[in-house]
Structure formats: C-alpha cells, structure tokens
Amino acid sequence: xxxxxxxxxxxxxxxxxxxxxxxxxxxxxxxxxxxxxxxxxxxxxxxxxxxxxxxxxxxxxxxxxxxxxxxxxxxxxxxxxxxxxxxxxxxxxxxxxxxxxxxxxxxxxxxxxxxxxxxxxxxxxxxxxxxxxxxxxxxxxxxxxxxxxxxxxxxxx
Amino acid sequence: xxxxxxxxxxxxxxxxxxxxxxxxxxxxxxxxxxxxxxxxxxxxxxxxxxxxxxxxxxxxxxxxxxxxxxxxxxxxxxxxxxxxxxxxxxxxxxxxxxxxxxxxxxxxxxxxxxxxxxxxxxxxxxxxxxxxxxxxxxxxxxxxxxxxxxxxxxxxxxxxxxxxxxxxxxxxxxxxxxxxxxxxxxxxxxxxxxxxxxxxxxxxxxxxxxxxxxxxxxxxxxxxxxxxxxxxxxxxxxxxxxxxxxxxxxxxxxxxxxxxxxxxxxxxxxxxxxxxxxxxxxxxxxxxxxxxxxxxxxxxxxxxxxxxxxxxxxxxxxxxxxxxxxxxxxxxxxxxxxxxxxxxxxxxxxxxxxxxxxxxxxxxxxxxxxxxxxxxxxxxxxxxxxxxxxxxxxxxxxxxxxxxxxxxxxx
Ligand SMILES: Cc1cc2nc3c(=O)[nH]c(=O)nc-3n(C[C@H](O)[C@H](O)[C@H](O)COP(=O)(O)O)c2cc1C
Ligand code: FES
Numbered sequence: 381x382x383x384x385x386x387x388x389x390x391x392x393x394x395x396x397x398x399x400x401x402x403x404x405x406x407x408x409x410x411x412x413x414x415x416x417x418x419x420x421x422x423x424x425x426x427x428x429x430x431x432x433x434x435x436x437x438x439x440x441x442x443x444x445x446x447x448x449x450x451x452x453x454x455x456x457x458x459x460x461x462x463x464x465x466x467x468x469x470x471x472x473x474x475x476x477x478x479x480x481x482x483x484x485x486x487x488x489x490x491x492x493x494x495x496x497x498x499x500x501x502x503x504x505x506x507x508x509x510x511x512x513x514x515x516x517x518x519x520x521x522x523x524x525x526x527x528x529x530x531x532x533x534x535x536x537x
Numbered sequence: 538x539x540x541x542x543x544x545x546x547x548x549x550x551x552x553x554x555x556x557x558x559x560x561x562x563x564x565x566x567x568x569x570x571x572x573x574x575x576x577x578x579x580x581x582x583x584x585x586x587x588x589x590x591x592x593x594x595x596x597x598x599x600x601x602x603x604x605x606x607x608x609x610x611x612x613x614x615x616x617x618x619x620x621x622x623x624x625x626x627x628x629x630x631x632x633x634x635x636x637x638x639x640x641x642x643x644x645x646x647x648x649x650x651x652x653x654x655x656x657x658x659x660x661x662x663x664x665x666x667x668x669x670x671x672x673x674x675x676x677x678x679x680x681x682x683x684x685x686x687x688x689x690x691x692x693x694x695x696x697x698x699x700x701x702x703x704x705x706x707x708x709x710x711x712x713x714x715x716x717x718x719x720x721x722x723x724x725x726x727x728x729x730x731x732x733x734x735x736x737x738x739x740x741x742x743x744x745x746x747x748x749x750x751x752x753x754x755x756x757x758x759x760x761x762x763x764x765x766x767x768x769x770x771x772x773x774x775x776x777x778x779x780x781x782x783x784x785x786x787x788x789x790x791x792x793x794x795x796x797x798x799x800x801x802x803x804x805x806x807x808x809x810x811x812x813x814x815x816x817x818x819x820x821x822x823x824x825x826x827x828x829x830x831x832x833x834x835x836x837x838x839x840x841x842x843x844x845x846x847x848x849x850x851x852x853x854x855x856x857x858x859x860x861x862x863x864x865x866x867x868x869x870x871x872x873x874x875x876x877x878x879x880x881x882x883x884x885x886x887x888x889x890x891x892x893x894x895x896x897x898x899x900x901x902x903x904x905x906x907x908x909x910x911x912x913x914x915x916x917x918x919x920x921x922x923x924x925x926x927x928x929x930x931x932x933x934x935x936x937x938x939x940x941x942x943x944x945x946x947x948x
Contacts (some may be wrong), residue, residue: 401658404716407715408713411699439717442717443717503625503627504627507596508630509630510660518668
C-alpha cells in the first residue's frame, strides 16, 4: 500500500493542524488518523507523517514509540487489551488472561495466525468498577467471566 | 453535616439516560451560572473560587483559586486553559463518568474558568483509550458551538492522547499536547507562567472544573460548608476491589474511609474481613484495616500518612496477598516510568524485579531493606512526582505487612 493520504485525508490533516497555536500539536491526532488509514505505523508512515509537519523521522519515531496505542507492526482485525492492574487483578484478571492465551493459542503481544485477534495486557483502563475488564477495539467490556470472554471472542469476525 | 445526607451535585443527573445532551443539561439548570459569571469581573470569580475552598481533584489537591491567580498580571499574549482528562491513576474512574454523562457541566465550568484567567482557547486532553468519552465530549462541544456558548470568546479543542500514564502529570501532558513524547518539564517555570506552547497555562482536572458552575450559582460559602475547614465541597470517590458494590460515590470530602467502604460500597465482598485499603489511587500509601477511621479530605489523609490523591479507593480483603499486590503495582510503575530521570527509570525496574522474585519464592534476605533504601533515597530527586507516587506504595506495603513478605523469602 502506498503511504499517502488521499486529498480528503490531507484536508483533515490541515484542519487538525490549524486547531493548535503550533501545528505540531496535531501530531498525535494525525498519527491516530494514519493508524486508522494504514493499519499501523511503519517506518514509512513515520517518515511520511514527518513530511507533513516538517519534522525529521527521528522525532516522529520517538513519539510513536513513547505511546502504547500506536502499533508498529500489523495487528489483528481486533485487539483485545486485558487490564492487569490492581483492581482487575483482585477480581480475577489472571484467570481471564490465562483462558484467553490458551483459547487463542497465542502469547501476550501476539496475533492469531488467521489475523483475527491481537492479545495484549494493559495497565489500568480506569474502569475498575467493572473489574475484571478489557477493551475490545473501541469498547470496554467488564464484569468478565470465562464464559463471557468465550462468547465475546466467538462474536469477533 | 452527615455525609450520608449530602446532596448530589456533580452526579445529580447521572440517572437520566440522555444526561450528556444539551437538552438534558438545560432542563436541569445548566448554563445558568454562566450569565452570572459574565457579570462578574475575573478577580471576583477567582475570589469566589478561593473562598469556596475548592481544591484540585486531579491528585495534588492544590487550591484552585490560588492557582488561577498565578497567571501574570498584565500579560497580553495568549493564555490557555487545559483540562486534564487523561485519567490514568489506577483505581480511579470518576472523570470517565463526568465526560460520558455530563460533558456540558465541564464546558460550562471551562467557560467560567476561561473568563477568570483570561483565556480564549482551551483544550480538553482525553486519554486515548476513552473513546466513548471523546465522542460524548466532542458531540457536546459541537452542541455548545451551535447554541452559541462556544465560539464567542472561547474556543475548545478536544485532543486525544495515545496511551501513557505520565501524560496525566501536568507538564508531561503539556509536552504531549505540543506533539512530543510526554516527558515532564522542570519547574519552575510553572505552567501558569510558561506552559503549553510557551504561554501561561492553567491545567485543571475535569472534576475540579465541573464544580465551578455550582460555586458561582450557589455561592462560595455554601460550597465551603459542604466539606472540612480546609477543603470545600463534595467529590466523587471511585471504589473498587473487594467490595460488594464497586462504583462512583459522590459525597462530602468529610466522609470517613470506613463510611465509604461499609455504607456506600456495601462492605467487603462476601462479608469477608478487610485487610488493607489504598485510599487515593495506587500512588497513595496503603492503610491497614485499623486505619480507616480517617476523613477523606486532603488534609485528613495527609495527617494519616497517605494522600487523597485522585480519590480512588481500592479495597483489599483477607484473600489478597500483599506482596502480590505490590508486585502488580510495581509492574505498573516500571512500565510507565517515562525514562527521563535515572533514579526513577532504574529503581522502578529493579524494584519490580525484586518484588517479583519475592513473590515466586526466590527472594533474598536483604531484598526488603534494599527496596526500602532505594525507594527512600530516590524520593524527591526527580523532575516530577511520578516516582514519589511509586515510593508511597513500595514503603508502606513493606513496612505495614513486612511479616507477610518475609514469610515468602527462603530462610
Ligand atoms: C504521575 C502523575 C500522574 C497524574 N495523573 C493525573 C491524571 O490522570 N488526571 C489529573 O487530573 N491529574 C493527574 N495528575 C495531577 C496533575 O499533575 C495536576 O496536578 C492536575 O491535573 C491539576 O489539576 P487540579 O488542580 O484541578 O487537580 C498526575 C500527577 C502525577 C505526578
Ligand atoms: S485495574 Fe483494571 S480497570 Fe482499573
């Protein structure tokens, strides 16, 4: 896939850049957009985004690698991020994580062979009232049980 | 006033399914403080907020009116208001409720705060994972523009973070807002002098700002009377862990920890026995079951040797292993250290490793004292308070539950 935004997407980049006193402020939002369009932030994407800000690739790389939400390798069609911080831990996160790794046959950080699911653990997603919980793509799912994650995984295409 | 009888202020509309809409906000008295504030001179607004004893609810508990007064007098360039909606302190989830369920309260508070500090451009920095919050706040900002509340003296930009706890620290947040990695900055200069994009900037927590319209509407004295001598108002406590009814509870800051656990959250799961409580988010020192007769205001918890922090209450019952809990907490600080300051970067990693080996039965006799020593020596030496927030749990878990740690270490 060529690493280039469409004209419409470039319009969105300009709109975002104008929101900030210095257009550099739009770097995180533009990286979110790039990830949506290109799937993940490859080195080519870093370089390309850099040209939109007159920034060297090193600056963009430093930013991309600092944050957990930018993927630097292709991810599955769905990302399951299971919280393993204290409140979730107290409510059984370990059991949920163990079940998911064995059920999906992958280690944490890996993607299933069919490219369906990437499994991660994350720090507190600040929804501890529904512990144990996870994020599936944009959505929070809480009060997890083994049966509930089983159903949740089945429904993911 | 008995906290149990405290009126709900911030959460009063949460029962309405459409509480996030402009219509619902207007029907419940929304945007009535704004016209009053518009008749007040900025110093009068700041004075009211000072007299209300409102203290920052993001973690540090700094008096809000005083912070606003730090914007240099006679400054002519831009001034920015930045809302810290990067909620990330483990055990805290109250801002998510406000962002999703009452975004117009935040916008009205921002309009008043912006007038007080002389700002015409404000940012809401929302943690990247909070997609639903981002949607609701963006929609509300759209409604507020359409209705003419925004765009006539104040513009609001809704900004999404990308996953990094340190961006909750106000100068890390500013770095991130500027399009950089979220490294905290040395203070001074404080943000009120030189903040976002080099301009004077006030960073406030979501909940702090949501209180402001009520202070204007009902008066500073009313607000002050809801709390203690040194802190006014109610606040939203996030209660989680081993309790019957985890959730957000709004009540007076004069509530005790015992009341929160037993009266609000329904007590310990399965009528079990309480072992320990983290009272103010994971960076607060842990309290034992005997230490819960404390009031939850900033000064009350400080006197108890811990902190009110973000008001995230995590309850641990007798089934919980404290060393394992510390390992989980230490893993978090090791993962989230931004790497800028050596004591923090190195200690958080090594202390996690040491707690882990203690938990798996491979600890060494000297480990506990080494952790305490390293923790104590690093405290206060770093650019931001992140490491101090890690030291709180390291020291308190080990000092208060030392025998439990020792029982895991091979003789
Ligand atoms: C490591 C660290 C993380 C923080 N995280 C948050 C946060 O997620 N949300 C927040 O409002 N304040 C957070 N703070 C506190 C902010 O630095 C700042 O004090 C606060 O946003 C100011 O707003 P307030 O005065 O209204 O509380 C954090 C501080 C530190 C040291
Ligand atoms: S500990 Fe899992 S959401 Fe907070």
